[in-house]
Amino acid sequence: MSVTAAQGFEAAGVAVGLKSTGNRDVAVVVNRGPLKVGAAVFTSNRAQANPIMWSKQIVQDGVVEAVVLNSGGANCFTGAFGFQTTHQTAEKAAELLGVSAGDIVVCSTGLIGVGGEDFRAKVLTGVEQGVAALSADGGEDASLAIMTTDSKPKRAVVQRDGWTVGGMAKGAGMLAPGLATMLVVITTDAVLTAEQADEALRAATTVTFDRLDSDGCMSTNDQVTLLASGASGITPDPTDFAAALREVSDNLAAQLQGDAEGASHDITIDVQHAETEADAVEVGRSVARNNLFKAAIFGNDPNWGRVLAAIGTTQAAFDPYDVDVYMNGVRVCTAGGPDRPREEVDLTPRATSLVIDLKVGAAEARIRTNDLTHDYVHENSAYAS
Amino acid sequence: MSVTAAQGFEAAGVAVGLKSTGNRDVAVVVNRGPLKVGAAVFTSNRAQANPIMWSKQIVQDGVVEAVVLNSGGANCFTGAFGFQTTHQTAEKAAELLGVSAGDIVVCSTGLIGVGGEDFRAKVLTGVEQGVAALSADGGEDASLAIMTTDSKPKRAVVQRDGWTVGGMAKGAGMLAPGLATMLVVITTDAVLTAEQADEALRAATTVTFDRLDSDGCMSTNDQVTLLASGASGITPDPTDFAAALREVSDNLAAQLQGDAEGASHDITIDVQHAETEADAVEVGRSVARNNLFKAAIFGNDPNWGRVLAAIGTTQAAFDPYDVDVYMNGVRVCTAGGPDRPREEVDLTPRATSLVIDLKVGAAEARIRTNDLTHDYVHENSAYAS
Structure with a gap:
């Protein structure tokens, strides 16, 4: 209706x-x-x-x-x-x-x-x-x-x-x-x-x-x-x-x-314990726009290093060496170092959860994004034709 | 040596x-x-x-x-x-x-x-x-x-x-x-x-x-x-x-x-007649990071609309409706409207030239980038394995 x-x-x-x-x-x-x-x-x-x-x-x-x-x-x-x-x-x-x-x-x-x-x-x-x-x-x-x-x-x-x-x-x-x-x-x-x-x-x-x-x-x-x-x-x-x-x-x-063009994963990025909501949004967007991270998710690769590299480019308040990262519920990184083995993360479902705990405040934000796939490249290289 | x-x-x-x-x-x-x-x-x-x-x-x-x-x-x-x-x-x-x-x-x-x-x-x-x-x-x-x-x-x-x-x-x-x-x-x-x-x-x-x-x-x-x-x-x-x-x-x-991962085009973005060099760099980078533009170049598609959409997100000094865009020497867009037919642009060579004439000043900058390809996605989805 x-x-x-x-x-x-x-x-x-x-x-x-x-x-x-x-x-x-x-x-x-x-x-x-x-x-x-x-x-x-x-x-x-x-x-x-x-x-x-x-x-x-x-x-x-x-x-x-x-x-x-x-x-x-x-x-x-x-x-x-x-x-x-x-x-x-x-x-x-x-x-x-x-x-x-x-x-x-x-x-x-x-x-x-x-x-x-x-x-x-x-x-x-x-x-x-x-x-x-x-x-x-x-x-x-x-x-x-x-x-x-x-x-x-x-x-x-x-x-x-x-x-x-x-x-x-x-x-x-x-x-x-x-x-x-x-x-x-x-x-x-x-x-x-x-x-x-x-x-x-x-x-x-x-x-x-x-x-x-x-x-x-x-x-x-x-x-x-x-x-x-x-x-x-x-x-x-x-x-x-x-x-x-x-x-x-x-x-x-x-x-x-x-239904985003060519996507194979719907990634929900939850940024928690930010100092401000604006910080949480900036951190979430930086990850959402990182092609290396997005390509890794397409490959079912829980590459948390690319998450930390992406948030390191922001001006948000946090200590880069004291951030926790969870992928589909598994804490793969804690305090800026490896935590659970990446093999424990199952990225085969389309619904993908990334949680970034900045550990500095009480603000949070959710950013939605998708992975970077062969089909995305195909559809957008052929759109005009 | x-x-x-x-x-x-x-x-x-x-x-x-x-x-x-x-x-x-x-x-x-x-x-x-x-x-x-x-x-x-x-x-x-x-x-x-x-x-x-x-x-x-x-x-x-x-x-x-x-x-x-x-x-x-x-x-x-x-x-x-x-x-x-x-x-x-x-x-x-x-x-x-x-x-x-x-x-x-x-x-x-x-x-x-x-x-x-x-x-x-x-x-x-x-x-x-x-x-x-x-x-x-x-x-x-x-x-x-x-x-x-x-x-x-x-x-x-x-x-x-x-x-x-x-x-x-x-x-x-x-x-x-x-x-x-x-x-x-x-x-x-x-x-x-x-x-x-x-x-x-x-x-x-x-x-x-x-x-x-x-x-x-x-x-x-x-x-x-x-x-x-x-x-x-x-x-x-x-x-x-x-x-x-x-x-x-x-x-x-x-x-x-x-030799960038998976690239099939080396794109040289020359931003001309900017008010400041910083403006020229901002405009060039915005295009260099636009996945839709980069996928279009991979598909040999001179999609100048995506260039204008990318530069429209910047704070640089220019009139969005008075910008000229050249691809491999062909002026595909002038004063914010279509110019030469896109069919005239040959994007098959690896070396690709994009010229953006902002028409407001005397500053310029060159940004180098690559296209967004299947191979880029493949290499970066498989890197950790």
Whole structure:
């Protein structure tokens, strides 16, 4: 059900030929209200696609009527023509829905540099067909239309007492902090103010999507959008809403990790006893981005030396010679020296746990990443072809 | 000839079983004087191997008699026993050479965590055999003994009017700024003060070894050592000496790049018209560490979008929508939009040129890197086995 699990939303996913496979490639998600609350967070990459530049302006007033998303082209670095395409996409949707173009968010994903005449024509056709196909059961189709190299759609729903939060996501590659080729739309029928929506979304993404660092590459197109319809008529306690939103976000982030391009291990890095949460995040990210560590995990090699070498490059507070490392529950390194024999660590399961105990404080953080595999190299050396 | 090309040096490389292949694994380089000038630069990783901690103290007074190097074990995170092993290595060499242990530099490379009784016994045997085998023709043997996953030894010699600079290096993987699993020894018979040696070495490494960023992983063991014997009796102009040292360093860095683990492309990233050299280096490194770009080059795919996405993550001064990108001489992107068709770029040669024109200033920098290949993943997933 994803984005149509909550009351007050309709969605559609249609196929207009942007994908060479003929699969669905344009999605439309519409908020039927009564509230039209919207919030979004965007990639922190300075190189930003046209839909990012557009949508940043749109969400500033906290009002969003609909989201149009396409796969099959990022519309990034496509110049003034590309920006006009995004603008026309919003105008077309607004006209068909009878609302203002200034309340239409646009998201694109695919290859950078794709956004010419053919792209524009197909996207506009997709808006027409998508609006015509809108349905309160359209969440599944929409989640299919945003897939790129994803092997399966990602959807999550959390139901509380009379209100619901649901969402869809696409990811696969280029997952990194500050978001990556990741598009997410989350809807709720809870009654929220625009300020509450914005605050809750930032709090949730900071500890979920922002801590998914599959390959360290930050995209130009990523966006997480939250829409609130108020259709349940229920105003949840802000803490309860924040928890539900975080749960949906965490569930979607785990699905993105589980379907990362070419990965054979889902690695959960738990950094414990850091002086600050920022330190814990820095240490976790440094390991998550270390190709030598990631290649070792692919080879089922509990190479803890590469973990210590990675954390040694950070500025976090700890003593490099007094750190403990656990792999899948086995303490392979203690106080900066070997502990249990590496043979005791079984790295054959896909789910992989790395625990780094910095022994200096009470802060902690979890970073999700993947291993570096032959399939990752293959998929990313062949993506454009 | 490498480290024995300059007058006043003897070297040896012997095999004592640290490598399972039976190849040479301990090298000794001795400065016979009359000067005993030494300088060194070390990894900036906070996790530092025992030989790094030892050698940092040794070079402080600018006097170095000899360098002992071993492959087959990094002696890193091996605790107090490991440090004692390094200390005993220096003591043994000093005793046999009739000098002070406080003038013996020690370098190790290999797997982190290796440095137990067996390692110690073999290294000490290697010192005995190495000192016994010292010869003015021993440079080649020494360069073989420091190899790990290197497919060939790296040596370079520059001869000037009556004086010489020569060196050897090992690298292969974990090449990154602040040095990496890279050991380098450079010798000269020029007459230098310790201060001159230190200054020239730092200047040379900053623009050569420090700008080789093969896989973004920084090692715990890396060290570049310069020894000066003064045996030529010639005191070169400091500018001339700096240029010769930079030439040897650049030559060795290029050889390290050319033999990086599993690489199929040697990528030279020239960042032009940056506001500052630091900006140029930051931009070049960001691209050099981008797995998506590196995998694309492996696939002979001139995916300039990934270049712009990588530089967009930096804080350097430039307009993301006014950057030109050239691949192997073809301008594939101008002013943040597509330029020449990607089909015009021939990425089949191993030597690959990427030029990024930031169009804001007069500073520039060159970063060397490699592509991300199946063989890289294979070698690094199997290294410990």
